Amino acid sequence: MSDRPGLDDADLEALLGPGAHGYFAGGAGDELTLRDNLDAWRRIALTPRVLVDVSERDLGTTLLGRRRPHPIVVAPMAYQKHAHASGELGTAAAAAATESLYVLSSQTTTSPSAVAEALGPSDRWFQLYVFTDRSVSHDLVAEARESGYEALVITVDFPVAGWRERDKRTGFRVEHPIALNPSGPPLTIEQLFAMHDASLTWDDLAEFAEAAGMPVVLKGVLRADDAERAVEAGAAGIIVSNHGGRQLDTTLAGIDALPPIVDAVAGRADLLVDGGVTRGWDVAKALALGADAVLVGRHVLWGLARGGAAGAEEVLQQLLAELDSTLALLGCPRAADLDASYVGPRRAGEASSWP
Numbered sequence: 001m002s003d004r005p006g007l008d009d010a011d012l013e014a015l016l017g018p019g020a021h022g023y024f025a026g027g028a029g030d031e032l033t034l035r036d037n038l039d040a041w042r043r044i045a046l047t048p049r050v051l052v053d054v055s056e057r058d059l060g061t062t063l064l065g066r067r068r069p070h071p072i073v074v075a076p077m078a079y080q081k082h083a084h085a086s087g088e089l090g091t092a093a094a095a096a097a098t099e100s101l102y103v104l105s106s107q108t109t110t111s112p113s114a115v116a117e118a119l120g121p122s123d124r125w126f127q128l129y130v131f132t133d134r135s136v137s138h139d140l141v142a143e144a145r146e147s148g149y150e151a152l153v154i155t156v157d158f159p160v161a162g163w164r165e166r167d168k169r170t171g172f173r174v175e176h177p178i179a180l181n182p183s184g185p186p187l188t189i190e191q192l193f194a195m196h197d198a199s200l201t202w203d204d205l206a207e208f209a210e211a212a213g214m215p216v217v218l219k220g221v222l223r224a225d226d227a228e229r230a231v232e233a234g235a236a237g238i239i240v241s242n243h244g245g246r247q248l249d250t251t252l253a254g255i256d257a258l259p260p261i262v263d264a265v266a267g268r269a270d271l272l273v274d275g276g277v278t279r280g281w282d283v284a285k286a287l288a289l290g291a292d293a294v295l296v297g298r299h300v301l302w303g304l305a306r307g308g309a310a311g312a313e314e315v316l317q318q319l320l321a322e323l324d325s326t327l328a329l330l331g332c333p334r335a336a337d338l339d340a341s342y343v344g345p346r347r348a349g350e351a352s353s354w355p
């Protein structure tokens with residue numbers, strides 16, 4: 001058992017087998033960013049205000065102009081049937097039960113329309129990778145649009161796969177049919193990753209934004225100048241993310257990259273952040289530093305692996321309860337009122353590098 005929750009827990013490896021476990025748990029290179037995603041939250045201290053009436057609390061936020069009951073979003077994650085037989089239907093049910101916004105991966109082992117049916121009226125966004133065969137991407141977007149997905153999340157940090165040594169070691173193969181290759185043979189991760197279009201540039205975004213007919217959110221931005229460019233290109237939202245430490249090792253953690261992006265974007269697009277969120281107080285820190293919402297990846301996936309939809313729901317319920325308790329203890333009863341005054345550097349002497 002690791003000293004970091006959710007990182008290499010021995011029971012998960014036994015449950016999933018080395019191939020799937022390595023794929024889900026792993027990161028790129030020496031996995032420094034994977035670990036730093038967890039550590040970054042711990043470097044930030046909370047600074048509570050006392051004697052505030054916190055008897056009524058409101059976790060609400062606004063995303064793409066719509067009021068949401070809370071800021072927790074289920075991150076897009078590929079091949080979920082390798083985590084649990086219920087796959088994406090399990091995490092979607094958990095999202096619906098907790099009123100969490102659900103983002104479906106385009107590398108899904110359940111069709112976008114079937115997931116939409118499971119979600120019912122619950123809110124959903126669709127995540128897109130642009131593949132070299134662009135018609136595959138366009139077909140997925142069309143199915144998403146027809147199935148009531150409300151935004152297109154285009155992931156832009158994956159021109160090629162990160163250097164993932166666990167997958168190289170295990171040779172993990174995706175045995176379940178996937179939406180983009182429903183009747184094809186099982187493919188290795190490397191074959192699947194080779195489908196990504198490494199030539200994608202800013203000039204191509206308009207093609208997908210237009211075809212989507214829904215707001216576009218760019219996922220995987222870590223620089224203020226790219227965030228600025230995303231706003232100019234018409235993005236309604238930006239997800240500040242290093243892809244769960246799975247792409248380029250030694251990048252900044254999402255939360256560390258966020259402050260200059262908040263300044264550059266200056267309210268012109270919604271900002272979401274992810275990487276290593278495992279606690280409700282992590283969520284409060286993200287909001288205090290200027291995010292409108294956070295995505296939760298592996299933490300939900302491990303809930304799914306251990307207990308199917310109920311396991312994923314339990315994880316989300318606990319995060320929400322922790323966020324609620326954090327707001328009370330911080331003396332900030334409305335999540336929307338969190339600001340930089342509620343956070344500070346952890347140790348004296350770090351103040352000079354504090355945003």
Ligand SMILES: Cc1cc2nc3c(=O)[nH]c(=O)nc-3n(C[C@H](O)[C@H](O)[C@H](O)COP(=O)(O)O)c2cc1C
Pocket residue numbers: 023024025037075076077078105106107127155219241242243244245246274275276277295296297298299
């Ligand atoms: C197993 C796994 C599969 C993922 N698949 C996708 C994907 O298909 N599309 C995508 O945009 N991001 C994908 N991600 C990245 C997540 O959306 C998210 O950015 C990341 O998991 C957040 O970090 P966390 O797992 O520490 O919460 C994946 C992450 C994991 C762990």
